[in-house]
Amino acid sequence: MAVKLDVAVAPLGRDRVFKGCSLVTCDEKVFSDASTLAREFAAVKNDVAGRVMPVVTAVCAGNAGDDGTYRYFMGDEVEKRGGNKGLEELLVPAGTLVAVVPVKFHMEASAALRAAQVRQAFYDGWLPGSCYECASDELGFADVELYHYRKRRFRRAKKMVLNLMFVLREKTGA
Template sequence: MASKLSVEVAPLEHARVFRGRSLVTDGQKVFEDGPRLAREFGGVRNDISGREMPVVSAVVAHDPAEEGGRFRYFMGDEVCPSASKRLQEGFEDLVLPAGTLTAVVHVSFHLQALAALHVARARRSFYEEWLPGSGYVSAADELGFPDVELYHYRRRRFRRARKMVLDLLFVIRRA
């Protein structure tokens, strides 16, 4: 079956920096730790200095680094590069360096409640269908995480309402 996945490959023109919070969890606890981290981050996100507008939020699950599958789970908002030069107490930065080769997949969904299902399908299609024949391989080992979930809003045409947009940004390199 041919993939319907639309993938845009390009190096990052400039560094992308996300400032937020993280915690260490595992595959069994992530479903209780994730919402806890989201509440904690939601309570402090307006204190982030130098946030880019419109706001782009990132969610990153680092590759398991410890026995037992424990990993770091990060949530943060994009900050302007000049703000990233100043560390902010109580927050940590996640940096995607300029020049990092990325593959971006737009994830479409109509109901926010089904977004996680669509993300899982897009990841599976990327790794099982697109990546093997692309001439690229995952570069997760270079940054410690395979992909970044990017959440942002854009105005709908001819409407006042805004729509949540979700993109998966995969870190790749030539095979």
């Protein structure tokens, strides 16, 4: 099934700062470590001060090192850097060129699968045909999953929203 992408590329107008926790993992352990990381973040989530409202939670896998391990981060967006002692920080600085792609899904249970499909369509389809390239070497990661909830119109329920934010730069010599 072809995935249709709605890609918006622009430099960030402000720092995006996330506070939370991380662990070191590898591709063989990432699925079991994801639940461990979620539990660890749930234990410290109430300690995050200065959250941006509505709450936006970031999940990000860093670039793999020579040994195949990488930092796997989960945290909530905060107003500014600093504070929140004991928590780790993920920063996407103002001016960073990013592509934001909404991930559409019908049930929360299918969100991870749809995110993987959108990520693959972006890297294998959209990116090679664009005037951009991945800039993962600049920040130590290629993309960030951004989760938040919106109130549904005319309903009391909330709907989870997922966007992927890809770190880019313009291609040189193209």
